[in-house]
Amino acid sequence: MENIVIINERVAVAAAFSAREGRLVCYPAKMRWRGRVITFSELGLRHPTVKGKRMVHVFDMTDGEADYRLEFDAERLTWMLASILEGHYDAARA
Amino acid sequence: MMRRAPEPYLGLNTEEPNVMHVDLNSCFATVEQQARPSLRGKPLGMANRISPNCCMIALSYEAKRLGAKVGMGVREARVLVPDLIVLETDPPKYHYVYQKLVAIMKSYSPNVKMKSIDEGIIDFHGTREVINPRPLEDIGYEIKRRLKAEVGSWMTCNIGIAPNRFLAKLAAGLHKPDGLDVITHHNLADVYKNLQLTDLPGIARHYQARLNSYGIMTPSDFLQADSFTLHRNVFKSVVGDDWYQRLRGWEVDDGDTKLGTVGRQFVMDTSSNDDAVILPRLHYLCQTTAMKLRHNNVDARGLLVWLHFKNGETWYSRKMFKSTFYTDQEVYRRTLLLYHQRPKLTVTTIGVTCYELTPSARHQTSLLEADTRAELLTQAVDEANSRYGTFTVTYANAIAGKKVVKQKLPFGSTKYFELLCSSG
Numbered sequence: 001m002e003n004i005v006i007i008n009e010r011v012a013v014a015a016a017f018s019a020r021e022g023r024l025v026c027y028p029a030k031m032r033w034r035g036r037v038i039t040f041s042e043l044g045l046r047h048p049t050v051k052g053k054r055m056v057h058v059f060d061m062t063d064g065e066a067d068y069r070l071e072f073d074a075e076r077l078t079w080m081l082a083s084i085l086e087g088h089y090d091a092a093r094a
Numbered sequence: 095m096m097r098r099a100p101e102p103y104l105g106l107n108t109e110e111p112n113v114m115h116v117d118l119n120s121c122f123a124t125v126e127q128q129a130r131p132s133l134r135g136k137p138l139g140m141a142n143r144i145s146p147n148c149c150m151i152a153l154s155y156e157a158k159r160l161g162a163k164v165g166m167g168v169r170e171a172r173v174l175v176p177d178l179i180v181l182e183t184d185p186p187k188y189h190y191v192y193q194k195l196v197a198i199m200k201s202y203s204p205n206v207k208m209k210s211i212d213e214g215i216i217d218f219h220g221t222r223e224v225i226n227p228r229p230l231e232d233i234g235y236e237i238k239r240r241l242k243a244e245v246g247s248w249m250t251c252n253i254g255i256a257p258n259r260f261l262a263k264l265a266a267g268l269h270k271p272d273g274l275d276v277i278t279h280h281n282l283a284d285v286y287k288n289l290q291l292t293d294l295p296g297i298a299r300h301y302q303a304r305l306n307s308y309g310i311m312t313p314s315d316f317l318q319a320d321s322f323t324l325h326r327n328v329f330k331s332v333v334g335d336d337w338y339q340r341l342r343g344w345e346v347d348d349g350d351t352k353l354g355t356v357g358r359q360f361v362m363d364t365s366s367n368d369d370a371v372i373l374p375r376l377h378y379l380c381q382t383t384a385m386k387l388r389h390n391n392v393d394a395r396g397l398l399v400w401l402h403f404k405n406g407e408t409w410y411s412r413k414m415f416k417s418t419f420y421t422d423q424e425v426y427r428r429t430l431l432l433y434h435q436r437p438k439l440t441v442t443t444i445g446v447t448c449y450e451l452t453p454s455a456r457h458q459t460s461l462l463e464a465d466t467r468a469e470l471l472t473q474a475v476d477e478a479n480s481r482y483g484t485f486t487v488t489y490a491n492a493i494a495g496k497k498v499v500k501q502k503l504p505f506g507s508t509k510y511f512e513l514l515c516s517s518g
Contacts (some may be wrong), residue, residue: 007271045129045246047190052483058186067130085130 002057005084009033011081013070027081028070038063058082104317105255106279114216115254115262116190116199116237119271121212122152126181128246137162139171139180147361151183151293155271158274188212191231194245202226213266215259217348234274248394257343260445263295286313298322304328306352317341317371328419356386356394357447363498365404367440376433378495379446380426387425387448388476391416393455394448397425399432402443419453421472 010048012017013033027046031038044060060067067082067085072078100185118124122140127133134391137157139150146169153162153171169192172178199206203226205217218226234253241249242436250272257278265275268285277285291302308328310316316337316385324334336346358379366372387394400517402408411432419425429446475487485496 042131045187045190047187049186050483052486053481061233062131067132085132094444 004076005086007081007083009081010027011070012077013072020028028061028072031068031075031079031081033068047078104283105342106282108279109257109277109343110253110278111217111257111262113256113259113262113345114218114234115256115264115266116214116216116260117194117252117254117266118195118212118241119250119252120152120154120158121191122155122183122188123154124249125187127154128248129187130305133179133250133362137175137178139168139175139178140183141168142183144168144180145181150180153213158259162190163300170225191249195241198240198244200238204238215262225494228389231274238307239276239319242483251305257314258340258345259272260295260340261343264293267293267295277343280289282343283314283431289313295510313341340430353390353392353451355397355449356383356390356392356451357445357449358386359443359445360385360499361443362441365442367438367439367489372441372444374491374494376429376444376446376495377426377446377489377492378499380429381422382420382499383446383448384420384425385484387420388450388454388472390451391454392451393420393453394451395419396448397431397432398449400445400447401436401441403437404440404442405441409436409439414450416457420454421468422475423468425500426489 006009009066013028014030016027016029018027026039027043029040031040040061041064042062044062046057046059049058056078057074059072060069061070062068065086069082069085071080071082073080095415096437097395106314117134118479122248123138127136127139131153135156136154136156137160139157139162141148141150146167148168150162150164150166150168153164157171157175157178161180167494168180171180176246185442188234195212196206196208196214199214203218205219205437206214208214209215218230234255235470236250237253241251247435252266252272253274254262254267255274255276256262256265258491263279264285266273268275289312290295291305291311291313292299294316297305305311305316305328308319308323310319310328317330319338321338324331324338326334328334339346360375360379361437362372362375364371395416396412398412400408400412413428413432415428419428425446425448431461435449448458478487488496
């Protein structure tokens with residue numbers, strides 16, 4: 001129904017840490033994935049979720065072309081690209 | 095603007111408005127548009143499951159403007175809005191926004207009551223002189239700004255300010271999206287003049303028909319109706335007295351509701367008459383129902399099992415047991431006792447409901463060894479699942495059920511939100 005591509009691959013991320021109070025305290029700025037460097041232009045939403053006792057921070061990012069769901073495992077200190085959502089949608093029926 | 099003098103004979107509450115209703119606009123759809131910028135400005139619908147028969151539980155304003163309505167089936171909504179994008183709900187996202195909203199609201203008054211996942215009440219009674227001397231309109235606009243700053247720039251909310259909860263909710267719905275309205279005894283009658291009966295929160299078609307049958311055709315007529323007529327004729331109970339007070343700005347909706355039943359239901363992914371298909375799903379429903387019982391710290395004595403069949407018929411069986419129960423295995427065992435009485439027809443929906451709930455007696459050690467062992471086993475499994483993730487230890491029979499039965503986001507209450515988000 002929607003063109004979400006599930007990836008679930010470990011990725012290299014350059015994160016930025018802001019000294020300002022607010023929602024952009026820490027966020028991924030760039031990501032290297034399959035040889036490409038993707039620079040994020042906007043943070044959509046950051047929300048925490050739990051996997052058992054492990055805290056995973058989910059970052060919904062965009063580079064203006066597509067939306068990316070990145071997951072940071074706060075225990076293992078790893079970044080994973082969970083899925084990509086292209087900006088164009090097909091209208092296939094359910 | 096000229097203000098109307100209050101009409102004393104109406105018995106309006108002339109108190110300064112101290113109740114604020116905050117309602118996130120199209121909550122789930124707006125949160126998804128916040129998270130995924132490419133969805134912004136597009137017609138978006140949220141469903142608990144992507145299936146033609148599943149209903150839309152939230153719609154973006156773009157979809158609403160094109161005629162789609164909450165509660166419509168996915169198939170029906172797509173006829174009206176061919177370009178509708180339908181996504182599955184993502185509870186942890188909404189839980190995060192819910193927590194942010196609660197934190198913002200609680201920073202203004204300790205008396206905050208969430209009515210559902212996306213709306214809540216701030217009661218400013220007793221806090222105005224010391225904590226919040228500013229006008230409530232200022233605080234309302236500040237809440238809107240903070241929501242954008244702390245959650246995201248796409249987030250908007252409606253705010254209503256009034257002397258009671260009913261009028262505050264009504265005010266919040268006057269100018270959607272992103273409105274802020276105040277109802278006082280000065281403008282109350284004018285607000286009612288521009289509304290239909292079904293615009294009032296709590297008045298749907300059934301109540302409208304009842305009011306119409308006594309000549310009450312508009313909210314203004316409703317306001318003019320005397321309490322005797324409402325009590326004795328229209329509602330035939332104290333409900334009429336409550337409406338008489340509510341319409342005038344007096345508070346009658348600040349009581350807590352008692353937990354009456356706990357249960358789960360599931361529209362079968364595949365209609366079937368085969369126990370090999372039905373029982374894993376039923377087992378999973380029983381397991382999550384028992385989790386709800388323990389989450390609410392209650393035990394049940396009554397059990398209702400119900401089925402809808404493909405031929406349109408419904409069957410149910412209920413039983414009041416002598417002993418209380420709350421463990422997964424006891425809910426499933428007792429459910430099977432009732433389930434096996436079913437007619438052998440093709441099943442489309444299954445449901446389990448526990449009732450006659452009492453505060454938990456789990457702290458009392460049972461004299462029966464079997465009871466104690468079941469209790470200890472349940473505690474051990476709950477502890478393991480709490481550490482490693484819900485359903486890490488589960489019943490082999492329920493695994494197939496877990497794969498297809500999605501944990502659903504409820505329309506109203508927030509009492510299972512923590513449980514839902516922890517169970518992934």
